[in-house]
Amino acid sequence: MVSVHVYGKLRRFARESDPRAESVILVPHREGDTVRSLVERIGIPLTELGANVFVDGRYADLASPVEEGARLGLFPDDMQLLYKWYFRPKEATSEEIDHEG
Secondary structure: OEEEEEOHHHHHHOOOOOOOOOOEEEEOOOOOOEHHHHHHHHOOOHHHEEEEEEEOOEEEOOOOEOOOOOEEEEEEOOOOOHHHHOOOOOOOOHHHHHHHO
């Protein structure tokens, strides 16, 4: 099973759409599942899905694999910048900095 947490206007796809509660959709896992396959199975139009997609708390995209037991977080297209408040970009290592300069 994959727990799909939906936010904003995507809450309407969950049984619990009250913004004060968690809106979670439990979807049976299938071998080879990706973010796209789960979103399509739920029936969320790709045009309403924003770029802020997370698999187990990590930034992902539609092609990202989703494993059994994963937590998928989906934000709509009108909540684009939200992730920047919660996730920091990877720190550059000294070796990467040396290659840049």
